[in-house]
Amino acid sequence: MKEPLTSFNPHLSVDCVVFGFDGNSLKVLLVEKVADNHAKHIPRKHKLPGDLIIRMEDLYGAAERVLLELTGLSNIFLKQFSVFGTPDRISDPDDIRWLEDTSGVTISRVVTTAYYSLIKIGKSKVKNVVKNNASWHDVANLPDLAFDHEEIIKEGIKSLQMAIRHEPICFELLPRKFTLRETQILYEAILGHELDNRNFRKKLLKAAYIEPLDEKQNGVAHKPARFYKFNKKKYELNRTDILNYNF
Amino acid sequence: MKEPLTSFNPHLSVDCVVFGFDGNSLKVLLVEKVADNHAKHIPRKHKLPGDLIIRMEDLYGAAERVLLELTGLSNIFLKQFSVFGTPDRISDPDDIRWLEDTSGVTISRVVTTAYYSLIKIGKSKVKNVVKNNASWHDVANLPDLAFDHEEIIKEGIKSLQMAIRHEPICFELLPRKFTLRETQILYEAILGHELDNRNFRKKLLKAAYIEPLDEKQNGVAHKPARFYKFNKKKYELNRTDILNYNF
The missing domain is CATH 1.10.10.10 (Winged helix-like DNA-binding domain superfamily/Winged helix DNA-binding domain)
Structure with missing residues (x-):
C-alpha cells in the first residue's frame, strides 16, 4: 500500500505573515520574488517572507532567521498557526522554476509551517523595513501573490480573529x-x-x-x-x- | 551560510491525539510501539497513533489513514493544532531503532504535524477500538511514552483549553x-x-x-x-x- 518512503523527499519551509496596523487598516508585509540573474524571465510577484529550513534549525528559529534576512526585523512576536502540506500547493510552473533557480534543488513538494507576527507599524525599526523590497499591503487589497500565499494570509487572519477573542494580543498592534x-x-x-x-x-x-x-x-x-x-x-x-x- | 539543501532530507509524519470522555475523566487513545519480529529487543512503550506520510498524501488525509489503520476509527473530528520540528525531538536510541526497523528508512530527523480528535467513548464504534492494542489512558496518569509524545499531548490539551473558551466543541465529547x-x-x-x-x-x-x-x-x-x-x-x-x- 505504501510507496517506498525513501523516494519521498519533501522540502520543509517556513512562511511568516507579518501583520501591522497603522491606525487605519490591517496590513501584511510582503517581499518581492526577486529573480536570479540567470532567471530574468520570471515575473516579479509578491510573496510572504519565507524560506526552506536548514539542517539543524528548528522551525521557530527558521522563522526568526527568515524575517531577519528578508526584512531586517528581529525580536518580534511569532506564533505558529498552521502547516500547509497539500501535495499540489506549489503548482504554478513559474513558481516552481523560481524556487529551483534560487534554492538550487529540484522541488517535488514543499510543506510549509506558517507563523504570524504582530507589530506596530509606527515604530522606527519597522519603518526601516526596506530589505529585499519588503513593503506593507492592505489585507483587503492584496497584489498578485506567489504559491498559495493568499490562502496562507487568509488562514492567518482567521487565526488572528480567533485569538483576539481570548487573548489581549491586539495591544501588540496598537501604539x-x-x-x-x-x-x-x-x-x-x-x-x-x-x-x-x-x-x-x-x-x-x-x-x-x-x-x-x-x-x-x-x-x-x-x-x-x-x-x-x-x-x-x-x-x-x-x-x-x-x-x-x-x- | 546555508548547508547544501540536498543533504537535508527530513521525514514528515502526522500524530493524532484522540481525546475521549467517559463521564469521569479526560482520556487519550494510545497504541503500543509493537516491535517487528527481528527487533524483539525493543521495549513496548506507548505512543500516539501516527506514521510517516506517503508521497501524494496531504496531511489531513495522512491523519485519517493513520487513525483507520492503527485504531479502526473513521469519520471523526480532526483538528491540526501544531507542528513539532525540533531537530533533536527523536533522540532516544531505542525510538530511532524502532522507527528505522518499522519504516525501513534511515531516520535523520522527523517533523510531525499533530491533530487532535474529540470522541464520545460511550459510542459502540469507539468501544471496539482494539486494533494494534489501542487503549484509553487518563491524561492525568499517562504511561511511559515514546518520542516527544508526552509533550505533544500536553500541547494538545492546551489547544483544547483554548478552544473550549470560544467554540462549542465540548459537545463532541459529551453524549x-x-x-x-x-x-x-x-x-x-x-x-x-x-x-x-x-x-x-x-x-x-x-x-x-x-x-x-x-x-x-x-x-x-x-x-x-x-x-x-x-x-x-x-x-x-x-x-x-x-x-x-x-x-
Missing part, C-alpha cells in the same frame, strides 16, 4: 498609548466588519487592565480623545477571571 | 443527552481544576442553544438530573452574538 476609537478600528479591520460603537466601548472600559491616562490627543480636528494603556501585569494577575467560557 | 453536572466534570477535566458550581450552571443555562429535554436520569442513587442537548442549528444562527470579545 503604547491608544484611544478607544483606534482599538475599535483595529478590531473592525481584523474582523472585516463594523462593530457597535457603544457596546464595544462599554466592554473595553470594563476591563481593569485597560487604564485611562491623564493625557489626550493633540492637534486633532475633532474633540481630543483620551489615551489609554494596556497594563500587562494587571492582566496576568487576573488571568483566571478574564478567561471565561462563552457558552 | 447526545447530557446533564449539567457531566458538562462541568468535562470542563474541569480539560482545565485541570475545579470550577464554581453555581457560576458554571448559570452560564450554561443562559446559552439558548443548550436546550432542556423532558427527560431525566434513570436509576441513579441521587435526585435524577435533567438531560440537555446541544442545538447546533441555533448555535450557528446566533454565532455572531455568541463570539464575544473578552476584554
